[in-house]
Amino acid sequence: MLAIRIRRRKAVALATAAVLAGLAAPSLSATEATATTSTATATASDYDSTYYKDAVGKTGADLKSSLHTIISDQTKLSYSAVWDALRTTDQDPADSGNVILLYSGLSRSKSLNGGDSGDWNREHVWAKSHGDFGTSTGPGTDIHHLRPEDVRVNSVRGNKDFDNGGDGFTDGGGSLTDSDSFEPRDAVKGDVARMIFYMAVRYEGGDGWADLEVNGSVDNGSSPYIGKLSVLKAWNDEDPPDAFEERRNQVIYDSYQHNRNPFVDHPEWVEAIW
Incomplete structure (x- = not known):
């Protein structure tokens, strides 16, 4: 079953890459065109001798500390600026007027953002109550x-x-939920998984924010923890980065926060730390 899932992920990644390669330049804004061009030529190894040079070769706590220092150098966005950023970072490769919704997988018009039924809004993958950081500039606005x-x-x-x-639900796209997960x-x-691991490395108790950590529990409530570590590690292995995720990482680096998610570039670093 695992082998089938991995082959399916690779097939999705290849299909997405093909769609991205076919995007017509006139349908993109100047910012989006620049970011997409960068993604087409950049690879993780391009950054090993520059951006990641102080982390390469390290493991465990040393690697986590080095990556924290590297990715903490970032431009911070306001919560209102997140709307426009997500319109670019999560643009539908097949329709430049839409964004792809994370959990449901639906493609929805960029203009339908808000708080009403049928709208899309800003999901905090690391739930903001797990660390009580709200939507203030910092972890609450980290795209x-x-x-x-x-x-x-x-x-x-x-x-x-x-x-x-858990059980499925309407528009869940195959996502499942139960009482505590x-x-x-x-x-x-x-x-x-890689977004969660990024947050656990980026926010270590400095900058006036809580020390975010991944643990082996569920139902963590308002504690600055999110689980379940063993499951998140398995998901990182089973679903490697695809073209959409890699492009997103590049756009954030080039055009918005100017820092990277190291686990998109090097998913093997999850095991090296945890």
Whole structure:
């Protein structure tokens, strides 16, 4: 079953890459065109001798500390600026007027953002109550873990930890939920895991924010923890970065925060730290 899932992920990644390659330049804004061009030529190894030079070769706490220092050098966005950023970072490769919703996988008009039924809003993958950071500039506005999602689906996820199991729900796209956990659809399980691991490295108790950590529990409530570590590690392995996730990382680096999610570039660093 694992082998089948991995082959399916690779097939999705290849298909997405083909669609991205076919995007017509006139349909993109100047910012989007620049970011997409950069993605086409950049690879993770391009940054090993520059951006990641102080982290390469390290493991464990040393690697985590080095990556924290590297990715903490970032431009911070206001919460209102996140709307426009997500319109670019999560643009539908097949329709430049739409964004892809994280958990449901639906494509929805960029203009339908807000708080009403049928709108999309800003999902905090690391639930903001897990660390009490709200939407103030900092972890609450870090677009490495903020994604577009249907208003109702966002409410279904709430602040639940991540784990396998549960029941499906309307517009869930294959995502599942139960009383204390949420399982995203297969195609973005690795994306979710890598966003969580990014947050645990980026926010270490400095900058006036809580020390965010991944643990082995669910139902963490308002504590600055999110689980379930073993499941998130498995999702990182089963669903490697695809073209959409890699492009997103590049756009954030080139055009917005100017920092990277190291686990998109080097998913093997998850095991090296945890």
